[in-house]
Amino acid sequence: MSLIxxxxxxxxxxxxxxDFDQMVKEKKPRFLFIxxxxxxxxxxxxxxxxxxYEGLFVVEPVGKSGGLALFWKVAEELEIQNYSRRHINAIxxxxDNEVHWKFTGFYGHPDPxxxxxxxxxxxxxxxxxxxxxxxxxDFNKIIHQSEMVGGNRRREGQMEAFRATLEDCNLGDLGFSGPKFTWSNKRQDDSFTQERLDxxxxxxxxxxxxxxxxVDVLAARASDHNPIYVSFSNIQPCGLQGRRGFKFEAxxxxxxxxxxLIREVWDGGDDGGGAMMKVRHKLAWCKSRLIGWSRNKFGNNENVVKEKTELLAKLQNIEGPTQHEAIKSLQTEIDSLLEFKDTRWK
Known part of the structure; x- marks a missing residue:
């Protein structure tokens, strides 16, 4: 299952x-929020x-600005709850099970x-x-100074308000892979600025x-914002659900x-405030980045092991000495992946 x-x-x-049509054909997302x-x-x-798509909900623009749209593949699988110029909320x-979850497409106010x-x-x-x-x-706001390059420094109070809201809502950043910044003013002078707004x-x-x-940040096409692609699979049985605390894995x-990643966060500028506040902010940001990084890098280990094992079987069925090094390399990779899994979960 996926969304853009x-x-x-x-x-x-x-x-x-x-460009939009091509992106949809390539990624085949089940949901689209525009x-x-x-x-x-x-x-x-x-x-x-x-x-x-079977389902569509539209919040029309006012004049020549704004406008939201949510597309979904199967009409019966999504129910709109409420909406405004800045959001679409749905269930x-x-x-395949009785689990329902809430989806919110959010567009932060562009006026600071x-x-x-x-x-x-x-x-x-x-x-x-x-x-x-x-x-x-597009939340139209960064969380830390390290999420931008160029331009004027952002006010700490505004970033703190965003962080506090996410914490109050129990919403954690799911990380990303790809370009670090999702928006650029595309200027060619000293005012060039990039930020992670999406x-x-x-x-x-x-x-x-x-x-x-x-979570993948896709290449920017006909916009100054990069599309965000989210893929998720292997839903957990209801009995296994529960709150999992963050743990740094050895x-x-x-x-x-x-x-x-840790050095980048720790050396990534001064967010203002007292010494303990700076440490708290960096620890929280480091936690968020590590969760996203580990999920993106190691979350698909089972699939990778399966693919490499299948390839190993094909190589082993080919006669001749030329396959020896390739087989040895694959066996080492599989052992490494399985060793990581055992270290992480045992």
């Missing part, structure tokens, strides 16, 4: 529609037919002076349907539903990427 979230900056441009459509319901309905009904309205809205939404919750979109967050209930979750230590 994208601030497309308008679907009136034929090139944007072509922001800044600047398109009316009739145009979005034509796109629904073109993309092959996803899993057909009205950003607190967005955080109030997000806090309000947590009270609707207290079930596993996934929230995706993200995926989920509460502990939703994270515990799935063994495998991947098996991560030899991995160079783990050390690099």
């Amino acid at each position: 979230s994208w601030n497309c900056r308008g679907l009136g441009n034929p090139r944007t529609v072509r 922001m800044e459509t600047i398109s009316n319901k009739n145009r979005m309905e034509r796109l629904r037919v073109k993309f092959g 996803v009904k899993m057909s 002076t009205k950003r607190m309205e967005s955080w109030s809205l997000l806090s309000h939404l947590k009270n609707f349907a207290p079930v596993p919750w996934l929230c995706v979109g 993200r995926v967050v989920g509460n502990s209930g939703w994270c515990n539903l799935y063994k495998s979750v991947g 098996s991560w230590i030899p991995d160079e990427d783990c050390g690099a």
Whole structure:
């Protein structure tokens, strides 16, 4: 199962529609959340037919700004709960079990002076349907100074308000792979700026539903925002659900990427405030990044082991000495993956 979230900056441009169509064909997402459509319901309905979706809910733009749309593949599997110019809230009904979870497509207010309205809205939404919750979109705000390059430093108070809201809602960042920044002003002078404005967050209930979750920042096409692709699979049986606390795994230590990530967070600028506040912020951010990193890097180990084992079987059926090194290398890779799994879970 998968979804795509994208601030497309308008679907009136034929090139944007072509690029969008190609992205949908490549990724085949079950859900699509689109922001800044600047398109009316009739145009979005034509796109629904073109993309092959059964469900569609549209929040039309006001004038030449805004507009949200949510597409879904199977009409009966999603029910809209509420909406505004800044969000679409829905319940996803899993057909293969009795687990329902809440999906929120969120678009933070682009006006910095009205950003607190967005955080109030997000806090309000947590009270609707207290079930596993996934929230995706363009939040129009960074969490730490390290999430931007170029431009003026962001005010610590505004970032702290965003962090506090996510914490209050029990929403943790699910990490990402791909480009670090999801938005760029695309300027060619000293005012060039990049920021991580688009993200995926989920509460502990939703994270515990799935063994495998991947968040990929896709290449930017006809927009100054990158699309976000989320894939998730292997739903947990209801009896296995429960809150899992964060634990730093000793098996991560030899991995160079783990050390690099920790150094990046710890050396990533001064977020203001007292010494203990700085330490607390860095620890919280390090935790969030490690959760996303470990899920993206190691979450699919079982599938990787299966694929490599199948390849190993094919190589072993080929006669001749030329396969010896390839077989030996594959066996080492499989042993390493299985050793990681045993160290992590035993």
